[in-house]
Amino acid sequence: MDGRAPALAVHLGAWCRAEGHRLESPAPGLAEPPVAVVVRGDRDDERWMTATRAGAPGDVVRRPPPEWGLAARGALVEAGGPEPMFDLDDRDLLWADVAPRLYAHAAARQWDPAMAIPWNEPFQVPDEVEAAVVQVMTYLTENEQAALIVPARFLGRIHPHFREVVQLLAVQVADEARHMEIFTRRALLRHDELGTSSAGGRASLFALVEETDFALASFLLSVLGEGSFVDLLAFLERHAPDPVTRRVAWLAMQDERRHVLFGVAHLAQHAKADPKVRDRLRAAIERRYDALRDTAGLNAEVFDSLVLLAAGGWSPEQIETGYARVQRLEADMDQGRRRRLERLGFPADEAEALSALHTRNFM
Template sequence: MTDARLDLEGLGLDGGAHLLLRRALGTLAPGARLAVYGRAPALAVHLGAWCRAEGHRMESPAPGCNEPPVGVVVRGNRDEGRWLGAHRAGAPDDIVRRPPARWGLAPRGALVEAGGPEPHFDLDDRDLLWADVAPRLYSHAAARQWDPATAVPWDDPFQLPDEVEAAVVQVMTYLTENEQAALIVPARFLGRIHPHFREVVQLLAVQVADEARHMEIFTRRALLRGTEMGTSSVGGRASLFALVGETEFALATFLLSVLGEGSFVNLLAFLERYAPDPVTRRVAWLAMQDERRHVLFGVAHLEQHARAEPKLRDRLRSAMERRHDALRDTAGLNADVFDALVMLAGGGWSPRQIGSGYARVRQLEYDMDQGRRRRLERLGFPADEAQALSALHTRNFM
């Protein structure tokens, strides 16, 4: 006697019948018996093999049946066969401290079949990687994506004196160079983060996309009225490569997001305020919104990391000092960039305008320093130490 009946008609297991079998068995308790009927020529052979693979048992029809089925499937436990030793990869909303390597690429909460590859992700410790704000920041970032082709008023009419346009080109060249470094840093860590922390991976992936867009709009603005970019200094490149070379996630995040991109938020606000044309103003504003989000994640992540690792601040301090010592003999900020900022902030070449622009750039440097101090203090550095450390930050801003 069977508990249920399934007629597959002419459908074979090589044509999708396994879906109907699983559906029918899913309504039965372990040990229940399902009579399977069908006309597919190889159904009996395939059914036996399928049962063995799925952890069920197949019986021959009882003799003397008026209408014998192809076979009777006795439902097994889900822990049999293929799913023996299977386990859940946590719960969908539970961020575990140390996800095991055997979870691999399985999403949180998935039922993971035993066996298979166990890839190594060296960034696999929640306390050294996670930030509670990450899911919310990712949602914000995904909703705020913009298209460089339509978000900037490229066709707005404006005309600038040649020297003003040259200053804009120089600043845009400098921004593009720095954003290339800002793209490389998070990109290098994406493949090292355990997929269990998917919101962090997603957020960094969006950050990489942000930087790619910034590079596009800065380059496009630089070439909007001409065919040549500005200059790239040895000191500027040395500063950026000292940043790109950092291999530890926490230290790279600190140097890039907390210090460098934090200072860049000030710079972009400065450029938006003193932009001589609507395209430059819009480009600066768009990039500034993204950079603020990058800084917010960097600070939030390091705050949580510092609570889990009390000695983190010592390592952050050492990273700043190492970078400062490595750049001690470099010129720092490209002089062409400094002069271009002075000219843009002053608005002209009269002594009064240049003096005003120079004072505004010095105020920018002061604002950058104050912002760095605030972020350092938020990470737990005493005010006097935050002041001293901020002074060590590269003169290249990033």
């Protein structure tokens, strides 16, 4: 076969690959060399004899080779294709046995912000309490923006062989996008402006965003930050002054629990395969603590707003009760962090010390 169309070789090559034939270079020495030579092939030719399976559909290998690339797990991979590099390609770093079940749960539990929340349900709260809700929702939105960026930046680096992990993190990104929407919408439900964003809070969140190591980022975000965030959302659901705030907190809490579960599960398997990873996790907490040592932590507006929401009013007795409830919240956050650290293999006394170093900004 010969031809003179400039793009013939490109299109012919694609056709040959699809049909199992081989495209050869023109034979040298011809006065008018052909553009291409097609050699008829079948599934017994060398190209197919060197094809390999990308594992089995239900089997996750330790380290998939680059040549599997974007092939579906279990597919027959023809030799000669591109070999994209996915630097996150180690099962011990990424995988958790619970990942497929968590993804199935996450896919089944997606909800529509417009339908799942009673935005139009009437309620009355004092102006100062509504202002506290606005400030807390502003704070939550800021935190969720960071919680979206962290998993999103790793998605393109994970080998597609670990597809359930990719799917789970993609849903996590979608979860955080919904949380940003509902927190912002609740803040603006009765007010025209959002609350205050503190410099210390942004510094704390940026320490999460700039972490480029997958294990450390997952540890700081999911095990420590989002774990404490679950306690905060439970607190808000319990003390919400209106049905919209209560529903917003409850829905976000269900999603965040799933994020924490995956973070703890895959890091526990990682630590079991490589006990030295705990040294890196410990160092990550200490580095972040040192970096944020001179920041103010949780801004006063957010703290005072939490006290007021828990108090339900301005009387001295109510404020005293609200303050005690926020102190209890911080103790619950500490206990939760210690339990998760112990799950990763840290001794109880070390878990206590490391939890105490966690950012005062909660996330």
